[in-house]
Amino acid sequence: MIQFEYVKPSTQKAAVNAVAKNANAQFIAGGTNLVDLMKRGVTAPQKLVDINGLPLKEIKKTPGHLYIGALALNSVVAGNNLVLQHQPLLAQALASGASPQLRNMATVGGNIMQRTRCSYFYDTVLPCNKREPGTGCSAIEGYNRMHAIFGSSLSCIAVHPSDMCVALATLEAVVMVSGPGGDRRIPFADFHRLPGETPHIDNNLQKGELIVAIEIPDNNLAKNIHYLKVRDRASYAFALVSVAAALQINNGTIEKARLAMGGVAHKPWRLFEAEKMLVGKEATMEHFKAAATLAMTGAKAFEHNTFKLKMAPNSIMEALRVAAGLEV
Ligand SMILES: Cc1cc2nc3c(=O)[nH]c(=O)nc-3n(C[C@H](O)[C@H](O)[C@H](O)COP(=O)(O)OP(=O)(O)OC[C@H]3O[C@@H](n4cnc5c(N)ncnc54)[C@H](O)[C@@H]3O)c2cc1C
Ligand code: SF4
Incomplete structure (x- = not known):
């Protein structure tokens, strides 16, 4: 059995510090992706930092934006009146993702951070540059029905699996993060990465940075x-x-x-x-x-x-x- 430590901080700062100071610590939110990855042996964090004690569930209209906290559940966001009124495309995308049970556990932050569903990434017996850099890509010569047709590299041809993120890209959302170096805002287009020669790095979040919320700028794109x-x-x-x-x-x-x-x-x-x-x-x-x-x-x-x-x-x-x- 793999042993790991579990903590549930009550402040954002404590959560950020707990991950920033331990190379092998990870945040956990709904657990719908991370727990699967742990059970399959794809990842083995020494420490899980449960962020469900943080007040990050709020959905509100601010001047010029719709603000959605990182812990808002996918099902809650999909059915929220402000989302339906101002950004119904996001609601449609969320409602098409996963199953009702999963949407009731999955969070906005976790959805953005979810990892690829390439079957070789989950199969720890076979080479995969994303799971184990330098081992090779089993999908290029393997069964690649689900894989990329744009932006792939000789190292990885996987796709990002999220529905929500496709709508957030269209709506030019901003990802608000808080880390050991302070707070910053990342335009959605700059958040996820193409594989290049470093397919093990999915996105531009730095170690210890926590997604706090997303903001969607007002637009005339509800009709x-x-x-x-x-x-x-x-x-x-x-x-x-x-x-x-x-x-x-x-x-x-x-x-x-x-x-x-x-x-x-x-x-x-x-x-x-x-x-x-x-x-x-x-x-x-x-x-x-x-x-x-x-x-x-x-x-x-x-x-x-x-x-x-x-x-x-x-x-x-x-x-x-x-x-x-x-x-x-
Ligand atoms: C059977 C199945 C079918 C699915 N089908 C779909 C589908 O059709 N469409 C779709 O879009 N998705 C689908 N999903 C994926 C699902 O949407 C994700 O598993 C879910 O959104 C992850 O959210 P979570 O809160 O459970 O994340 P977790 O599993 O808790 O975490 C996932 C990752 O995000 C990190 N993380 C979590 N919160 C934060 C934060 N605030 N800041 C920084 N890092 C954070 C964690 O450290 C971890 O690395 C499916 C999943 C399953 C199991
Ligand atoms: S496509 Fe990417 S995730 Fe899939 S086997 Fe190749 S390197 Fe791994």
């Missing part, structure tokens, strides 16, 4: 939105491909477009060029098709995920169609 998730079964499954689409449309013309994809890269994949292309255009399927084609520039599939090269642009078009309220 024409859609989160589309394509998966193997509807009850619960990770996305093969997902799209978060948000449009601001005035008299049929697109004034603002935001798009991101999940299930296709090591981080939520923003479609900046497609967004730019759509601005000023009529909201028509012809323009949505052109945006989807542009979004696929640079896509690269592996042996078992070539289907994503078709599924991804089709999903972009469908998400935009529903967001714009166009008939089939």
